[in-house]
Amino acid sequence: MIANDTIHTIITRRSTRSFTDEQIKEDELQSVLEAGLYAPSAINQQAWHFTVIQNKELLNWLNEHAKETAKTFDNEHIRAMAHNEKLHIFYGAPTVILVSGKEDATSIESDCAAANQNMLLAAESIGLGSCWVNLILFLFQHPDAKKYMQELGIPAGYRPICSVALGYKKVNTVNTPARKPNRINYIR
Ligand SMILES: Cc1cc2nc3c(=O)[nH]c(=O)nc-3n(C[C@H](O)[C@H](O)[C@H](O)COP(=O)(O)O)c2cc1C
Numbered sequence: 001m002i003a004n005d006t007i008h009t010i011i012t013r014r015s016t017r018s019f020t021d022e023q024i025k026e027d028e029l030q031s032v033l034e035a036g037l038y039a040p041s042a043i044n045q046q047a048w049h050f051t052v053i054q055n056k057e058l059l060n061w062l063n064e065h066a067k068e069t070a071k072t073f074d075n076e077h078i079r080a081m082a083h084n085e086k087l088h089i090f091y092g093a094p095t096v097i098l099v100s101g102k103e104d105a106t107s108i109e110s111d112c113a114a115a116n117q118n119m120l121l122a123a124e125s126i127g128l129g130s131c132w133v134n135l136i137l138f139l140f141q142h143p144d145a146k147k148y149m150q151e152l153g154i155p156a157g158y159r160p161i162c163s164v165a166l167g168y169k170k171v172n173t174v175n176t177p178a179r180k181p182n183r184i185n186y187i188r
Pocket residue numbers: 013014015017131132133134135136177
């Protein structure tokens with residue numbers, strides 16, 4: 001197998017779920033965003049919008065309200081998670097990038113996921129911790145979701161698809177979940 005820095009970053013990246021309070025540097029943020037913007041997208045529509053949130057009060061508000069909405073869900077697992085007072089959906093990360101997709105574009109879930117993953121890998125490559133967080137999406141199931149999206153500056157016609165929590169790692173996660181076997185077949 002070939003070993004290089006890119007493959008090493010891909011293989012060693014893990015979700016970080018414990019962050020220090022220290023805000024990331026502006027050039028780190030810009031590098032991560034740039035990596036997101038250079039993701040592939042269906043017919044190059046680049047149908048994404050990034051909302052960078054670095055306001056602690058707002059991050060706490062998003063956490064509380066996403067969990068409040070999740071408490072009303074039918075799914076027992078989701079309700080249990082929402083009632084877990086110790087869970088902060090962003091794990092104390094000082095920066096969150098919410099990725100929204102343009103609703104009339106071809107493949108917004110794939111486009112936004114590609115951007116999200118690029119940002120996770122860029123973060124890892126420059127020593128930041130990151131976690132893909134979709135729990136935030138519960139917030140946008142709330143009856144007031146349209147108002148929340150406007151307040152967050154998400155352009156009309158876009159909807160939130162995924163997010164990345166970013167910061168400095170408090171704990172370095174080294175446990176790599178085992179890869180499931182038999183996930184590849186070859187036709188040669
Ligand atoms: C679509 C998607 C949604 C996810 N949402 C969350 C989430 O809301 N909270 C969380 O802690 N992790 C979330 N994750 C991270 C996964 O739990 C994590 O990637 C998985 O357990 C494998 O661990 P690793 O990232 O360390 O390899 C999400 C990952 C994906 C791809």
